[in-house]
Amino acid sequence: GESVGLHLPTLSVQEGDNSIINCAYSNSASDYFIWYKQESGKGPQFIIDIRSNMDKRQGQRVTVLLNKTVKHLSLQIAATQPGDSAVYFCAENINDYKLSFGAGTTVTVRA
């Protein structure tokens, strides 16, 4: 499943498929980006980060892509599992330790 365009608030994906969550950021001076996962009733949890001098970074089953030209960030989740159901937020940092968050995308995994 893929969220197309700048941002979709919800994404439904079949278990086992790959997920792509998109995020547009606002400030060309942002130098650091983070993806957080928030499960129901919990605080956001760090997934993966990337600095502005990189365009791709991989973690365990997750990959973050950064396109500075169009100010776009994406999170790819491989082989999506039921435990991946959550709200995903991208956040940008503008070199002063504060994070500015997007509105979030709710991912629902279908069995």
Add this chain to the structure above:
Amino acid sequence: DAEITQSPRHKITETGRQVTLACHQTWNHNNMFWYRQDLGHGLRLIHYSYGVHDTNKGEVSDGYSVSRSNTEDLPLTLESAASSQTSVYFCASSEMGGTEAFFGQGTRLTVV
């Protein structure tokens, strides 16, 4: 293990009352933040602190205040609670020079 804890987890208060939400971290982080989370708005920054006795306003600071008397705690006070302040509040901390923020479990505040 180091952690960040918020209390209470749930609170109901009346309009006009003063309310204080607690945040305590054992990471020894210099940076601490308070966010509120509302449907359709994601997380919005209320106040933040880069160290003891340092406090700064975020994008939605009206009606809120914080104080930082030690490294571990950043209590958030609603001076006179309003229904518009019904929300879920998250506290976070990060290292000086670091940018990944660690979040607490949140406090759900209802103002009636």
